Amino acid sequence: MMGGREWMDWMLTAEQVAFRDTLRDFVDREIPKAASRDAERVDGAYPHHLFDRLAKGGYHATGVPVEYGGRGADLVTQLIQARELSRSLAGMIWIWGSTSFAGANSIGLYGSEWQKKEFLPKIAAGDLKVTIGFTEPGGGTDVLGALETRATRTQGGWLINGAKKWCTSAHVSDYVLLLARTNDEVARKHQGVSLFLMSPKAPGVTLSPLTTLGMRGLGTFDMTMEDVFVPDELLLGQPDNAWRMLLPTLANERMLLMGTCLGIIDGVVEDTLAHMKSREAFGKPIGSFQAVQHHFANILMARHQTELVAFNAARLADAGADTFLEVTMGKVITSEHAVAAADLGIQIFGGQGYSGDNDMQRYWRDARLMRFSPINNEMARNLVAERHGLPRSF
Template sequence: MDFSLTEEQQAFRDIVRRWVDAEAPKDWMRALEADEENYPYALWDKIAEQGFFGIGIPEEYDGLGGDVMMQMIFAREFARTAGGLLWVWGLTSFGGAKTISAVGTEEQKNRWLRPMAQGKLRVSLSMTEPDGGTDVLGAMKTHAEKVDGGWKLNGAKMWTTGAKAADRLLVLARTDKNVEKKHHGLTMFFVDAKSPGITASLLPKLGMRAMGSCEVHYEDVFVPDEDVLGEPGQAWYAMLPTLNNERIMVGAQCLGAIDGVLEDALEYMKQRKAFGGIIGRFQILQHYVADIATWQKTTELLLYNVAWMQANAMPCGTEANMLKMVATENAVKAADLGIQILGGMGYSAETDMQRYWRDHRILRMTPISNEMVRNTIAESLGLPRSF
């Protein structure tokens, strides 16, 4: 079975790679990431100018078209330098656009997909509850009540990345408390981020600092009926088709990070001298880069396989979970060895190894923890549910 890229996909990859090297070099990404107080609007503008927000959005809504393979190619190439700043693109393209494409009405698609494709609408995902973490459903306290012409939303969310810069917030809330199962009675709202009653405060964190993750409070926020995505009470079923795409996105980001780690490690090993020659001649460091290269190839094969399955409408939930688990753990291991190869310079904020580690350590816990991933894989093999 051949998962190599087609000529068209290779051409697109080369275009993205040239753009990344010219417009999003590592030193600029490093400087942007260090500024925790300011959202990287300049990077957003560069992505919009090139039209990359249109990847995956149908041409009839001003997008570039393309399937998950095309999105995966872009994510990998961009993450090689951007690391966690990939989500400047990903939150809108994978979060907002995928959800609206899957469950939005024709009017909603025309109203929102067009400005998304043009880079004129920023989306932030507001899902995680303060007491929830992975247990989104069990901890769901954010709720909405039906009122004339819409809904009144109350509650709080954590880790709403990019909230301060967002135009729209994708909010999951409970709209029916009398349900048999926790995933029933949930509704998805596409909330105007400037609505009265919304307050967002920054959460200092280890990595992806410039993305500005926030705690967001909703107090009697009015959401009109036309801003409900999908059927009220059926949000969980509407979200399911997008979950595999999210895990593929994470896999592509992690593979891009491994690409960057290996690139930087090899360059340093060929230039740095110690004990009378370049350090690239040391056997132990050669073993380190051999491990990184092997993790790179393992992640690549799994990513291409899962993306191909998704693009061909094949069931791949378990495989997507495997990809998420393997890719995130490989990226963190690779970045840690990269720091070891560079020694003191690997720990320095003047290089990118520490940034690759910081940006990707979080992905072992989100959007679902790797422990929970292992639980679901075991359950798919016929073992009893463990949670």
């Protein structure tokens, strides 16, 4: 690859390098960038063909334990997958990432043996889709403070009432990983909440489509629930203890986000370099102009920093370290670098970068989400400061 892209191969095992190279070839052959651009032009029409291509390559199995039909890959390998897919898919990486986070990771960590045997092989084979239902209409980063969805005991299960927002791909998902309050008699708001696997097709569920700036081809929905029955076997883990269960999986989500940001920057680098060599102005390629070269150098330096931060966090996590600070800081650093890189790419492309006929504007739209989701960068900075002994600011 150009420009010493593989400088960090020394950080990877031979197996991880082989996985990356195989996946990169697969993406270039099976999932060209135009496929993502075309898919999002029909807002909310889920790109089943892209999901199926990943199933064909066995890439839904990456994070699933071997004993349940998966690859059992470590976090470095999952980071590599997020990166390589995002070169082409950008924000639509979540056709893999949502099920990986909500399904493979959460069920793999906290599911009963029956749940693991029932769901994980289907996820690995690409036969099951899972989305996330955490955010409420009245909240965003303050997930617990805004949590009004309730699950109440009934014979053989639970009745769920409430509403969720930003349920991406809910219209094609088999299950929603749903956060609901199950006990109001608690000392602190992180107590008394539970996780459920709820079918978005169940009686009592209503989906309303949302228009979004990015990830258009996946479809994003508001979801309301009125007396939706969920059987006991679809309660995930222990009741009333969901928040402590979620903390490791939220760290995994931030890891995948860092890989997504890194892949977006890869796409920006590749497309910008090609444009700088082919586009001419005043009788010579625009890549010969000093100001343009400086913009491009800034993109490369942003990628370099992003790569160091992301792979350091993944390696520490695989070694069993507490990576709360690394993934929280990394989420901020990588998302801001990705947005800045895409913005510089648009500047280099000029009017062409503003056009929907190329990917530069799509990189920016997809990266922009990462600065406030799944936690906004301002709140992430608060958490970093608090971990260093400063008083809580919220």
